[in-house]
Amino acid sequence: MTKSKILNHFTLLLILIIYTWFLKGVTSEDYIVGDGDEWNSQGNFLTWSTKYNFTVGDVLVFKYVKGQHNAYEVDEKTFRSCDASSGVLTKYESGNDKVKLTEAKKYWFICNVSGHCFGGMRFSIDVKQGNNPSSDDTNPTTDGSPTSQPDELPAVPPSSSSRSTLSSDTWKNGIYTLVFVILFKLFY
Numbered sequence: 001m002t003k004s005k006i007l008n009h010f011t012l013l014l015i016l017i018i019y020t021w022f023l024k025g026v027t028s029e030d031y032i033v034g035d036g037d038e039w040n041s042q043g044n045f046l047t048w049s050t051k052y053n054f055t056v057g058d059v060l061v062f063k064y065v066k067g068q069h070n071a072y073e074v075d076e077k078t079f080r081s082c083d084a085s086s087g088v089l090t091k092y093e094s095g096n097d098k099v100k101l102t103e104a105k106k107y108w109f110i111c112n113v114s115g116h117c118f119g120g121m122r123f124s125i126d127v128k129q130g131n132n133p134s135s136d137d138t139n140p141t142t143d144g145s146p147t148s149q150p151d152e153l154p155a156v157p158p159s160s161s162s163r164s165t166l167s168s169d170t171w172k173n174g175i176y177t178l179v180f181v182i183l184f185k186l187f188y
């Protein structure tokens with residue numbers, strides 16, 4: 001009797017761990033740069049970079065044959081000039097570079113192998129604050145005039161007040177919560 005009780009507690013703990021792990025997983029994503037084509041001289045990374053909405057905590061993965069390419073995080077000037085004699089913030093050269101997007105800001109990346117940057121191996125992304133409702137503040141430039149748009153948000157939990165960019169995350173969270181509840185009911 002006590003033995004099975006302990007087992008039940010253990011199972012619940014296990015479910016809880018898996019649940020939180022899943023929840024963590026859906027709030028940050030890994031993006032392979034170039035998707036299936038990976039980081040190479042044929043890709044169009046301008047197009048690729050507009051396919052997704054990146055948020056803080058996401059990870060970019062640059063995959064390529066080591067030595068044939070590299071991935072430098074650079075400033076805007078270097079991104080435009082393709083001249084990496086200056087303006088390089090971080091160099092990634094392993095062939096399987098995981099770049100965690102830790103800040104809500106604009107990131108610029110280039111490949112510094114001769115000719116590759118001008119050939120198309122460069123892109124920029126605008127990383128937004130994910131779960132933070134104030135993330136809209138990062139776009140104040142487009143309309144300078146004061147708008148009648150209400151500034152305050154209704155007093156609801158942050159998860160349900162999140163932007164449309166997070167709707168798929170919210171949806172997934174819902175599914176995981178449902179699975180969790182069902183599993184919980186099964187064991188208790």
Ligand SMILES: *[C@@H]1O[C@H](CO)[C@@H](O)[C@H](O)[C@H]1NC(C)=O
Nearest residue numbers: 050051052053163164165166
């Ligand atoms: C990214 O965000 C914009 C604006 O919120 C939205 O229109 C677009 O569908 C989103 N794209 C993806 C891939 O989620």
Ligand SMILES: *[C@@H]1O[C@H](CO)[C@@H](O)[C@H](O)[C@H]1NC(C)=O
Nearest residue numbers: 084085086088091112113114
């Ligand atoms: C980028 O490549 C150029 C030309 O090969 C080289 O001179 C420069 O040092 C490289 N930049 C960095 C930061 O390694």
Ligand SMILES: [Cu+2]
Nearest residue numbers: 069111113116
């Ligand atoms: Cu390259």
